[in-house]
Amino acid sequence: MKLQAHPLDIPYEFTFTISRHSHTHTTTVIVELTYEENGHTYVGLGEAVPSEFYGENAASVLAFYERLEREHVLADLTPFDLQKLLERFSALEGNMAAKSGIDMAFYDLQGKMLNVPVWKLWGLDPQKAPKSSYTIGIADLDTVKHKTEVALSRGYDVLKVKxxxxxxxxxFETIRRMAPHPQITMRVDxxxxxxxxxxxxxxxLLHENHVEFVEEPLKLTCTEEDYAELKTNSPIPLMADESCHTLRDIPRCAQYFHSINLKHxxxxxxxxxxxxxxxxRAxxxxxxxxxxxxxxxxxxxxAQLSPLVDYCDLDGALLMAEDAYEGILFNGSRFTLPNRPGLGVLPRSKVNA
Ligand SMILES: [Mg+2]
Incomplete structure (x- = not known):
């Protein structure tokens, strides 16, 4: 199996601000895994989405991929050797976004070789995919009003407010007035x-305004007692995001939260x-x-996993001014999983050709 990768610069439609930073564009890394079998050549696609907050950027992802090639980590694997891949990855520290780009390309290859979508390979019912929220980032009042108008005009009826x-x-009160309950479901992060x-x-306040849940309310420096106090006293459900990375975080999250937010x-x-x-679930x-x-x-x-979950916040590509790929298709807040083999993603240049 051969790995190739290149960075992809994507501008945001609106400058994106949350409690700790502001961005006008982002850089991800596109992965192509080429695998040959019985005279056929298959190309599996993946995308690493590094976050400086979690210690990665495009340069670190590319360096990780160069190391995989140099040390022949993938060379002898087939797309069905996930157990071997994950064992090898567990011996390499961190680099979770970089690893994710490879892991998803393995699934893309599996689906393409078997000629089925990944969700079908897993036996999932695509009708069960929940709606996705659309995110309104932090900004001054006029900009927030404009963003909310744009979101509502595009038919999004689930909003996530930063x-x-x-x-x-x-x-919050400005957005809630423009996007009233019960027509618009609102979440807060x-x-x-x-x-x-x-x-x-x-x-x-959020409870009185029918907010569905709040993501990661407490500073990460808060004590275990603080987390316990909030869980006891919050009138609305609490979701772990920054507090939930991998499998081993689940028991602690169950102690202090009602739900978790998973990201590649x-x-x-x-x-x-x-x-x-x-x-x-357990x-x-x-x-x-x-x-x-x-x-x-x-x-x-x-989104291949979406039939298994309660909520989606898969607006990442909707927030960008450009999208190099076509995959899930949105109609307002609802989306449809592609019926094409593998991840079902096509470069837009090919869609429009
Ligand atoms: Mg969050």
Whole structure:
């Protein structure tokens, strides 16, 4: 198996701001795994979506891939050797986004060789995919109003609002007035911005305004007692994002949260995400699939798991000004999984050719 990779620069449609940073564009890394068998050549696609917050960037992903090639880590594997791949990956520290790009390309190859979509390979019912939210990032009041108008005009009826700035209450109330309950479902993501007292107060306001859940309310420096206090006192469900990376985080998340948010960049791929979904169920946790700013390639890869989860936040490609790939197709907040083999993703240049 041969690995090739190149960076993909993608501009955001609107500058994207959350509680700890602001971005105008993002750089992901596109992976192509070429595998030959019985005279056929198959190409599996993947996308690594590195996050500086989790210690990766495009350069570190490319360096990781160069190391895989130099050390012949993939050379003797077939696309069905996932157990061997994951064992080899577990011997290499970190680089979860980079690993994820390879893991998803393995599934793409499997589906293409068997001529079935990955969701079908797993026996899933695509009708069970929940709606996806569309994210409104932090901005000044006028910009937030404009973004909300744009979101509603595009037919999105599930909004995820980023909070964690000094204007939290006015931003939230402005959006809620424009996007009323029950027509519009609203979720909130604080990206680890609040202390426990503020979190309890804001969760009360969110509850009165019919918010479905709040993601990662507490600062990551908060104590275990703070997490326990919020779980006892919050009137709305709490979701772990920054607190939930891999399988081993599930028991702690069950203690302090009601649900988890899975992302390629944290799990290291679809294989680990699948294990986490089943472990989360056993711990009575609800599950969301999320992401970062990315193309429809990695969004569609993660969406293969969507029939197994309760919520989706797969708007990563919708937030970008350009999308190099076509995969899941949106109609408002609802999306359809492609029926093509593998991940079912095509480069847009080929779709439009
Ligand atoms: Mg989040």
């Amino acid at each position: 909070l964690g700035s000094p204007n939290d209450v006015s931003l 604080a990206n680890a911005a609040w202390n426990v007292k503020d979190a309890i107060d804001i969760c009360q 960049t944290k799990t290291g791929g679809l294989s680990e995400a699948l294990r986490m979904i089943h472990a989360a 711990h009575n946790l609800n599950i969301m699939l999320g992401g970062f700013g990315e193309s429809s390639l990695s969004i569609t890869a993660f």
